[in-house]
Amino acid sequence: MVAVSRLSRPIAPLFASARKGHAAALGQLLSIVESGGPRAREVADLVRANPGHAYAIGITGAPGAGKSTLTDLLVAQLRARSARVAVLAIDPSSPKSGGAILGDRVRMLGHTLDAGVFVRSMASRGHVGGLALAAPEAMRLIGAANFDVMIIETVGVGQVELDIARFVDTTIVVVNPGWGDDVQAAKAGLLEIADLFVLNKSDRPGADATRADLESMLDARNSSDQDWRPPVIPATAIAREGITEILDATDRHRAWMESGGGIERFRGDRLVQETEAIVRARLDHEVRALFAKTPEELRASLVAREIDPWEAADSVINRIVDQHATPPEPLARDL
Amino acid sequence: MPARILIAKPGLDGHDRGAKLVAYALRDAGFEVIYTGIRQRTDEIVAVAVQEDVDVLGLSILSGAHISLTAKVIEGLKEVGAGDIPVVVGGTIPPSDQERLLAIGAAAVYPTGTPLSVLVEGLRQLADDDARR
Ligand SMILES: Nc1nc2c(ncn2[C@@H]2O[C@H](COP(=O)(O)OP(=O)(O)OP(=O)(O)O)[C@@H](O)[C@H]2O)c(=O)[nH]1
Numbered sequence A: 001m002v003a004v005s006r007l008s009r010p011i012a013p014l015f016a017s018a019r020k021g022h023a024a025a026l027g028q029l030l031s032i033v034e035s036g037g038p039r040a041r042e043v044a045d046l047v048r049a050n051p052g053h054a055y056a057i058g059i060t061g062a063p064g065a066g067k068s069t070l071t072d073l074l075v076a077q078l079r080a081r082s083a084r085v086a087v088l089a090i091d092p093s094s095p096k097s098g099g100a101i102l103g104d105r106v107r108m109l110g111h112t113l114d115a116g117v118f119v120r121s122m123a124s125r126g127h128v129g130g131l132a133l134a135a136p137e138a139m140r141l142i143g144a145a146n147f148d149v150m151i152i153e154t155v156g157v158g159q160v161e162l163d164i165a166r167f168v169d170t171t172i173v174v175v176n177p178g179w180g181d182d183v184q185a186a187k188a189g190l191l192e193i194a195d196l197f198v199l200n201k202s203d204r205p206g207a208d209a210t211r212a213d214l215e216s217m218l219d220a221r222n223s224s225d226q227d228w229r230p231p232v233i234p235a236t237a238i239a240r241e242g243i244t245e246i247l248d249a250t251d252r253h254r255a256w257m258e259s260g261g262g263i264e265r266f267r268g269d270r271l272v273q274e275t276e277a278i279v280r281a282r283l284d285h286e287v288r289a290l291f292a293k294t295p296e297e298l299r300a301s302l303v304a305r306e307i308d309p310w311e312a313a314d315s316v317i318n319r320i321v322d323q324h325a326t327p328p329e330p331l332a333r334d335l
Numbered sequence B: 001m002p003a004r005i006l007i008a009k010p011g012l013d014g015h016d017r018g019a020k021l022v023a024y025a026l027r028d029a030g031f032e033v034i035y036t037g038i039r040q041r042t043d044e045i046v047a048v049a050v051q052e053d054v055d056v057l058g059l060s061i062l063s064g065a066h067i068s069l070t071a072k073v074i075e076g077l078k079e080v081g082a083g084d085i086p087v088v089v090g091g092t093i094p095p096s097d098q099e100r101l102l103a104i105g106a107a108a109v110y111p112t113g114t115p116l117s118v119l120v121e122g123l124r125q126l127a128d129d130d131a132r133r
């Protein structure tokens, strides 16, 4: 419908504009990264050559815990410290339709016209690999676009969201009064990833009990004096209370990470984890593609019991390995 | 790859039942829908559309000011180099104004009463035509 579609726009000039603060350029590059394929690789190459310095804060927690309201207030306070701030708000895709309602930004509309704030909504697009691949690259791109801080909001329910938490420098887990009544296992997962607990909706009854409960769970961990102990910060987002305390605690965690807390090691670990996620996703993709069209001869020999499923699996795996042993066909990245 | 669409309500009219209905229908049809609530300024809508880099921008307008609001949004998109995002308009649009909206650059008009299935199909077509996808 338009002569020069955004699909074919050259990437280098887009990237240059994005680095100068052009929101439309960054928006388009993020779409390219999200779509995968050779153009996404081209973006990744530019990003790698121009790494930014953005500090990444993850904010996660149960649906409705107040993550977006808190994010809005954190952005305001970071702006007051004159940081350029980006928000990546990730919501689950509907498993039925593949669609999604991305509504987090409704709580952040006050920043829409501020050139120092960029907000992007992202759907998780299914569980296998998609998000885990796109989100870290999107975050690096945002960093390259010269933001000082980025906040990644995810709903803390599934494995995918927990995985994303691994890709940020400081993870804030938002809980509400009454959280102590939740199932133990879910708590254990969040306990593991939290660098900070924010007890939001402290205006509601039960805040003190929940706080005590959390502190005793933290006491019960196997940890040494050198370890970071996540502080529990009471907040009431609707009354704008607790925001300074959250940022102060984030600063303390950051300082701890950067002075012997092992941020370099942590960042190295997560690159390895990202690589693992990419390998898994690609192999998964190939396995699915292979079995999507049931190989008839395989089926026949299985049914005739000439071969059992274990042997069949061996031969399928060998086939995949052989394919990769023959260059030059590069792996598709458009999963 | 799901299409991304922004459903926005410019102007001062105060309820968004229709817009929400559309948003959910689109979600169920596989769209990723960014929804920003009522009473958005046109410059805010433009800013959101480019940050989100949507494939289609849907305006829901019940106030009667559809011509000027739509013109402002289309103009604003062009100014920031995003003139290729198709803009569609829904709401209380009298038949006499539909042609005018198309003439000022709207990609489609869906007056109140358009069956949801027609709307969803139309938007899907637009998103597919958007050759970059
Ligand atoms: N009582 C009370 N309500 C709050 C507080 N903070 C947020 N809320 C309300 O909780 C609801 C959900 O807030 P959001 O910020 O959208 O929560 P969220 O965690 O981002 O929600 P999802 O993204 O949908 O998972 C809104 O109605 C808020 O107004 C608080 O401190 N106290």
Ligand SMILES: [Mg+2]
Binding pocket: A067, A068, A069, A103, A104, A153
């Ligand atoms: Mg939210």
